[in-house]
Amino acid sequence: VIFARGFKKYAETVAADFRGELRLTTDDRFDPFVGAESLGIPVLPLEDLRPICESMHFARVRDGRAFSALTVICEGKSLIVYNDAHTDTRINNSLAHELAHALLQHEPQPFANGVRLRYREEEAEADYLAGLLLIPNLVAVRACRDSEKLASIAARFGVSDQLLKYRINVSGARRRVIRTYST
Amino acid sequence: VARIANSQLVVQNAIYRPEVADVKSNCSYRIAKQGERTGEARLLLKRGFDSGRFYTALNDTRRVRNLQWRQVAEESGVSASTLTRMAQGKGPDVDGLAALTQWSGLDPKNFFAGETSRQSDLETVLTYLRSASELSPEEAESIAQIVRGAWELAKKRVAEK
Numbered sequence: 060v061i062f063a064r065g066f067k068k069y070a071e072t073v074a075a076d077f078r079g080e081l082r083l084t085t086d087d088r089f090d091p092f093v094g095a096e097s098l099g100i101p102v103l104p105l106e107d108l109r110p111i112c113e114s115m116h117f118a119r120v121r122d123g124r125a126f127s128a129l130t131v132i133c134e135g136k137s138l139i140v141y142n143d144a145h146t147d148t149r150i151n152n153s154l155a156h157e158l159a160h161a162l163l164q165h166e167p168q169p170f171a172n173g174v175r176l177r178y179r180e181e182e183a184e185a186d187y188l189a190g191l192l193l194i195p196n197l198v199a200v201r202a203c204r205d206s207e208k209l210a211s212i213a214a215r216f217g218v219s220d221q222l223l224k225y226r227i228n229v230s231g232a233r234r235r236v237i238r239t240y241s242t
Numbered sequence: 243v244a245r246i247a248n249s250q251l252v253v254q255n256a257i258y259r260p261e262v263a264d265v266k267s268n269c270s271y272r273i274a275k276q277g278e279r280t281g282e283a284r285l286l287l288k289r290g291f292d293s294g295r296f297y298t299a300l301n302d303t304r305r306v307r308n309l310q311w312r313q314v315a316e317e318s319g320v321s322a323s324t325l326t327r328m329a330q331g332k333g334p335d336v337d338g339l340a341a342l343t344q345w346s347g348l349d350p351k352n353f354f355a356g357e358t359s360r361q362s363d364l365e366t367v368l369t370y371l372r373s374a375s376e377l378s379p380e381e382a383e384s385i386a387q388i389v390r391g392a393w394e395l396a397k398k399r400v401a402e403k
Contacts (some may be wrong), residue, residue, distance in 0.1 A: 063310075067310070069312045069316070072322075073322040075320075076307060077321075077322070077323045080321075089400045097324065097327075098327055098332075099327055099330035099332040100330060101399065103392075103395065105388070107395070108388060108395070111391045111394060112387050112391045113387060115384075116383070116384035116387040116388070117384075117387075119384040120385055120388050123381060123384075125381050126385055126388065129369055129370065129389060130369075131389065131392045131396045133368075133393065133397050133399075134294070134400050135294050135297065135331075136294070136329070136331060136399070140395075161326050162322045163311065163322070164322070164326060164329070165370065167368035167370060168368065168369060170367040170371070172367045181370075185370075209301075217312055
């Protein structure tokens with residue numbers, strides 16, 4: 060995906076500002092629950108919907124792999140529901156993704172039942188900002204330099220190895236490490 | 243399923259007519275004006291300012307000027323997180339409101355809590371949804387139920403406030 064001009068730089072500013080507001084240093088882990096609270100966005104586990112949904116549908120969504128999280132925007136106010144049957148690292152990523160949509164103030168879409176919304180640039184943007192919130196560029200550089208510690212760095216920041224690798228790839232960490240060694 | 247499809251009506255936002263803020267070339271005048279705005283903003287925030295409604299008007303201004311939110315943040319100097327909080331009804335601080343008033347040319351006096359309701363009798367279920375890209379029809383139907391459930395909870399929360 061090719062981002063709009065200036066997007067990456069803006070996303071870095073947004074992530075740095077927001078992490079700063081939460082008083083996180085580069086070494087601190089981003090907790091999406093704390094982030095949501097700071098933004099005034101309630102976050103509910105899927106479990107809370109059990110009493111108001113048909114059990115067959117509820118079970119299918121909860122136990123299936125398909126559903127990670129959603130935000131509904133009612134009269135301008137957001138509410139996030141996430142799949143609490145997923146692993147913590149996946150939940151962190153899903154919630155960071157939803158918060159990224161909110162921070163980027165993406166236009167919410169009318170929900171079209173059964174019709175898959177086309178993959179939009181907004182999804183890629185939200186992924187990018189979510190990554191920045193969870194793993195700052197400097198952490199990606201560090202992980203790239205010391206690949207043996209990849210798993211422990213991922214665990215420390217509450218993300219999957221896969222997400223950390225994605226951040227190393229998109230942050231340009233590799234280029235930065237080569238540059239450091241060659242000078 | 244049909245119920246959800248039927249409820250997809252279009253929200254008609256009130257149309258605000260934002261005026262483009264005058265560009266003042268006189269620097270000292272601008273600083274004085276800014277001080278005045280900050281004072282005014284402080285007063286307004288004390289008296290119960292409806293940031294959610296101000297945000298909606300700001301969004302309309304943005305659309306009229308054909309700008310991205312990113313540009314609003316960059317031009318006004320107000321952070322994305324502050325703008326996001328406003329959307330949730332959490333007020334901006336004095337400086338933020340003053341900066342946004344200046345940027346938009348909107349009159350903050352028109353945004354007192356309780357003066358006019360944002361409510362509309364038409365509703366659209368609005369979402370960001372994170373799910374697998376390939377859904378079976380059964381999965382899609384079940385997820386639709388969850389969306390509807392989440393929507394009901396969100397409506398209840400908004401009504402409670």
